[in-house]
Amino acid sequence: MPGLQEGRVEESLAFLQKTSSKNGQSVFDHFxxxxxxILEERPNQAVDLLETSYLVKRSKGRSDSGYEIEPAQPFPVxxxxxxxxxxxxxxxxxxxxETGEPLEDAAVNEYECEDxxxxxxxxxxxxxxxxxxEVYRIALAARRLGEDAQHGVASLRFFGKFFGRAADxxxxxATLREPPATIGEAAEKDGIPVEQGTGxxxxxxxxxxxxxxxxxxxxxxxxxGQIKVARRLKRFLTGCLDSEVSAYPxxxxxxxxxxxxxxxxxxxxxxVCPAGxxxxxxxxxxxxxxxFAAPPxxxxxxxxxxxxxxxxxxxxxxTVVWRKEPEEGAxxxxxxxxxAEEGPGALATLDKDAxxxxxxxxxxxxxxxxxAVKHQVAGVRSNLxxxxxxxxxxxxxxxLYIGWGVKHAPFVPMPPPVPAEEYAQELLESVELPPKPQxxxxxxxxxGDGEDAE
Amino acid sequence: MVHQCSxxxxxxxxAGQGLVLSKEQKVILECSLPCKQTEAGVQRxxxxxxxxxxxxxxxxxxxxxxxxxxxxxxxxxxSRYYFSQDxxxxxxxDPVNADVTARASLLTSQLTGDPSNxxxxxxxxxxxxxxxxxxxxxxxxxxxxxISAMIQGISTxxxxxxxxxxxxxxxxxxxxxxxxxxVQYPEKLExxxxxxxxxxxxxxxxxxxxxxAIQRDPTKQQxxxxxxxxxxxxxxxxxxxxxxxxxxxxxxxxxNDLIFxx
Numbered sequence: 001m002p003g004l005q006e007g008r009v010e011e012s013l014a015f016l017q018k019t020s021s022k023n024g025q026s027v028f029d030h031f032x033x034x035x036x037x038i039l040e041e042r043p044n045q046a047v048d049l050l051e052t053s054y055l056v057k058r059s060k061g062r063s064d065s066g067y068e069i070e071p072a073q074p075f076p077v078x079x080x081x082x083x084x085x086x087x088x089x090x091x092x093x094x095x096x097x098e099t100g101e102p103l104e105d106a107a108v109n110e111y112e113c114e115d116x117x118x119x120x121x122x123x124x125x126x127x128x129x130x131x132x133x134e135v136y137r138i139a140l141a142a143r144r145l146g147e148d149a150q151h152g153v154a155s156l157r158f159f160g161k162f163f164g165r166a167a168d169x170x171x172x173x174a175t176l177r178e179p180p181a182t183i184g185e186a187a188e189k190d191g192i193p194v195e196q197g198t199g200x201x202x203x204x205x206x207x208x209x210x211x212x213x214x215x216x217x218x219x220x221x222x223x224x225g226q227i228k229v230a231r232r233l234k235r236f237l238t239g240c241l242d243s244e245v246s247a248y249p250x251x252x253x254x255x256x257x258x259x260x261x262x263x264x265x266x267x268x269x270x271x272v273c274p275a276g277x278x279x280x281x282x283x284x285x286x287x288x289x290x291x292f293a294a295p296p297x298x299x300x301x302x303x304x305x306x307x308x309x310x311x312x313x314x315x316x317x318x319t320v321v322w323r324k325e326p327e328e329g330a331x332x333x334x335x336x337x338x339x340a341e342e343g344p345g346a347l348a349t350l351d352k353d354a355x356x357x358x359x360x361x362x363x364x365x366x367x368x369x370x371x372a373v374k375h376q377v378a379g380v381r382s383n384l385x386x387x388x389x390x391x392x393x394x395x396x397x398x399x400l401y402i403g404w405g406v407k408h409a410p411f412v413p414m415p416p417p418v419p420a421e422e423y424a425q426e427l428l429e430s431v432e433l434p435p436k437p438q439x440x441x442x443x444x445x446x447x448g449d450g451e452d453a454e
Numbered sequence: 455m456v457h458q459c460s461x462x463x464x465x466x467x468x469a470g471q472g473l474v475l476s477k478e479q480k481v482i483l484e485c486s487l488p489c490k491q492t493e494a495g496v497q498r499x500x501x502x503x504x505x506x507x508x509x510x511x512x513x514x515x516x517x518x519x520x521x522x523x524x525x526x527x528x529x530x531x532x533s534r535y536y537f538s539q540d541x542x543x544x545x546x547x548d549p550v551n552a553d554v555t556a557r558a559s560l561l562t563s564q565l566t567g568d569p570s571n572x573x574x575x576x577x578x579x580x581x582x583x584x585x586x587x588x589x590x591x592x593x594x595x596x597x598x599x600x601i602s603a604m605i606q607g608i609s610t611x612x613x614x615x616x617x618x619x620x621x622x623x624x625x626x627x628x629x630x631x632x633x634x635x636x637v638q639y640p641e642k643l644e645x646x647x648x649x650x651x652x653x654x655x656x657x658x659x660x661x662x663x664x665x666x667a668i669q670r671d672p673t674k675q676q677x678x679x680x681x682x683x684x685x686x687x688x689x690x691x692x693x694x695x696x697x698x699x700x701x702x703x704x705x706x707x708x709x710n711d712l713i714f715x716x
Binding site for chain 2: 164
């Protein structure tokens with residue numbers, strides 16, 4: 001090498017062979033390794049690969065970048081096979097153990113279901129939804145739920161996905177063939193009766209955390225008290241229906257009840273349809289208008305063309321305010337503010353919704369930024385419940401919720417309860433000693449001792 | 455954010471978490487992101503996420519990054535951010551200083567969708583002892599400053615990478631480890647590091663407890679980490695490739711009520 005004098009070669013070699021105190025290797029050894037490897041493998045662009053040698057050096061001996069990673073858990077072959085079978089196979093026919101005949105109630109349940117894939121296509125055009133493969137699994141799971149005679153589902157709709165900390169809930173909204181069993185004592189502690197089969201309990205909700213094999217659980221009907229407390233809470237779901245809702249104010253129920261209360265709140269606020277898709281009958285029930293077709297997207301792109309489908313959920317936790325019947329002869333009690341609340345009527349359009357933080361309650365979604373594109377889809381997105389969407393095109397409209405089940409509002413902790421009132425009698429400070437107790441009469445005291453000794 | 459896969463693959467993996475773009479946005483981004491990358495002269499440009507606004511004129515955010523150097527003070531950030539409302543026109547987002555970040559964190563309302571919107575700061579931000587100032591004298595920040603502050607906050611507190619997937623090379627530059635074979639325990643938070651701290655930085659398990667929700671799907675062999683501090687940040691790690699990526703789709707607001715929500 002030019003410039004390197006005789007005798008200094010040995011010195012330089014010695015320097016290169018100095019071993020590192022860290023891993024016992026020297027620069028010399030490493031160069032030998034690199035040259036050896038290049039000559040053995042004869043790669044095309046050896047000089048470019050020298051960079052790799054740095055990487056080799058740096059990643060050597062680092063346990064977190066080893067070359068062979070053993071899978072932490074083996075692939076669950078049996079579970080995966082069973083899951084596919086559950087999603088796609090025919091429902092298992094239960095046989096009578098004695099006769100070998102199929103049991104009567106094992107017949108496949110006939111049910112109606114919304115077009116989950118078709119609606120998902122509309123949602124994906126406006127940038128909402130869950131992606132094709134997940135939605136297809138949901139559609140397959142809907143069949144699993146619908147065909148199960150044990151649940152007796154008459155019609156079925158995918159409500160949405162609720163994220164939880166450990167697992168997510170897939171929620172299906174269903175109407176049942178037979179009205180569900182009443183939930184025991186109808187009245188609450190404060191006397192407000194539960195709306196059974198109407199209002200927030202008009203539909204039943206089934207949840208599962210695992211589409212392929214998880215069991216479907218029907219959530220219990222919601223009580224007004226649960227809705228009232230749920231409004232004071234802001235919580236993440238855990239993903240386990242049995243877990244406690246430890247919060248203040250105390251929630252009357254477990255996570256299943258809390259989830260049901262949140263569903264009732266979300267459904268009441270965010271289930272919307274194009275205006276005119278439903279009409280209220282004389283009894284107040286909503287009927288679908290035959291042959292309804294939503295206006296074109298250009299018209300749907302304003303919130304006046306959308307209307308609420310579900311009844312407004314009042315502060316009382318009911319859709320219809322309930323008032324205690326005054327006793328006969330008693331004077332009429334003036335209604336409390338809760339009882340006097342008058343919400344918007346049925347099928348109110350969205351422009352009448354209260355503003356959210358001074359802004360609009362809904363945002364308009366369109367499938368294209370260019371209004372001239374044909375066959376567009378328009379939808380709305382709730383600002384109050386982030387994750388709630390609705391879309392419409394032609395005669396088809398659908399709502400969907402995907403989110404944490406949390407309202408967009410700051411959490412305001414409820415103040416602790418008012419301290420109990422003190423004894424009503426006026427308390428006077430006194431410098432006098434309390435009156436001396438009378439010495440008890442002797443005979444009675446003996447009798448008393450006898451009682452104590454028992 | 456850092457993707458070790460194409461945008462399509464990341465969107466496919468994260469769709470089940472509700473992180474979806476509209477079909478039209480995907481078509482636009484396929485073309486406009488490479489264009490912006492060339493124009494901006496950055497080594498990598500990837501979609502960072504979407505900030506949703508109340509008028510539904512959402513902001514798409516792209517992150518451009520060149521090699522990052524580790525200096526004595528920590529990782530030297532070289533990321534640049536770009537925003538776009540239609541996906542076609544990308545504009546630069548200027549970084550903001552700590553003062554503006556602190557002011558922006560006081561605002562809790564949703565973004566409006568108007569980049570020029572001015573936010574009046576709450577009264578308490580005024581200097582102490584000062585009389586309540588008239589609205590025109592109160593401090594203001596623009597929506598773009600707010601967005602910039604939000605992105606900074608989200609990237610610092612979230613942005614994960616699998617442990618061992620990055621290396622420091624001889625020039626102290628952060629490089630992708632081409633020999634990365636996967637993490638041993640994908641279902642544990644310990645396996646994921648904060649991207650901002652470099653290859654030897656803190657892992658997600660060292661964060662404040664309960665700020666992450668981690669779920670592993672054994673059939674898909676995929677792990678999902680969701681931030682509870684910034685709901686909407688989602689990271690996925692696919693064991694089979696191994697591939698990973700993350701996106702943020704949300705309001706951009708920090709969840710200040712987390713402690714009450716667990």
